[in-house]
Amino acid sequence: MSRIATTIATTIARRATLVCVTVVSGLLAPGAATAQVMMPVAPQEQPVVLRGATIHTVTKGTISNGTIVLDRGKITAIGGADVAVPRGAKVVDVSGKHIYPGLIDAYSTIGLTEIGAVDVSNDIKEIGDFNPNVRAEVAVNAESRHIGTTRSAGVLVAFSTPEGGVISGLSSAMSLEGWTWEEMSMKGAAALNVNQSSWAGTISLR
Numbered sequence: 001m002s003r004i005a006t007t008i009a010t011t012i013a014r015r016a017t018l019v020c021v022t023v024v025s026g027l028l029a030p031g032a033a034t035a036q037v038m039m040p041v042a043p044q045e046q047p048v049v050l051r052g053a054t055i056h057t058v059t060k061g062t063i064s065n066g067t068i069v070l071d072r073g074k075i076t077a078i079g080g081a082d083v084a085v086p087r088g089a090k091v092v093d094v095s096g097k098h099i100y101p102g103l104i105d106a107y108s109t110i111g112l113t114e115i116g117a118v119d120v121s122n123d124i125k126e127i128g129d130f131n132p133n134v135r136a137e138v139a140v141n142a143e144s145r146h147i148g149t150t151r152s153a154g155v156l157v158a159f160s161t162p163e164g165g166v167i168s169g170l171s172s173a174m175s176l177e178g179w180t181w182e183e184m185s186m187k188g189a190a191a192l193n194v195n196q197s198s199w200a201g202t203i204s205l206r
Contacts (some may be wrong), residue, residue, distance in 0.1 A: 052095030102156030111140030125164035134169025168193040
């Protein structure tokens with residue numbers, strides 16, 4: 001057998017072995033492909049009750065010595081000290097603290113831009129003047145450093161909005177919690193952005 005034939009045979013054998021190892025690995029670990037699909041926060045295992053804080057609500061004013069019950073990742077009750085505590089709940093004393101609703105940034109480019117002076121980190125504008133089909137959600141970078149900073153300031157939902165042109169595209173309501181834009185997206189087509197020119201300048205209509 002010539003040297004070339006020997007080399008070809010050796011290469012084929014090595015590739016066949018690699019394919020076999022890959023297939024066996026996939027069979028032995030069927031969950032490996034989805035192992036990275038996870039939420040930043042683990043699912044809530046038991047009810048949590050926050051007691052004693054001053055609660056500033058949206059529609060019911062301010063509640064002194066208030067109680068908030070959270071179960072399965074959602075707020076299930078808000079009220080005074082008379083709110084019932086679910087069985088097996090973890091009670092946290094937050095006396096002296098103030099609790100406010102999560103803020104909403106109604107016009108934001110969070111997740112669409114990182115560093116203004118670096119073009120490759122900005123995905124705010126599309127080519128052309130008419131882009132009604134553009135959805136901001138698919139361009140949101142879930143690993144943006146701005147997301148954690150904004151969330152720590154109390155903003156839990158951002159209205160990520162494209163810019164430029166006559167019709168910039170669709171704003172998307174994004175939760176500032178999630179590993180991917182799919183997990184963060186709350187409403188992809190939340191508003192259509194139209195920029196109307198006037199004598200005073202450009203007016204954005206949403």
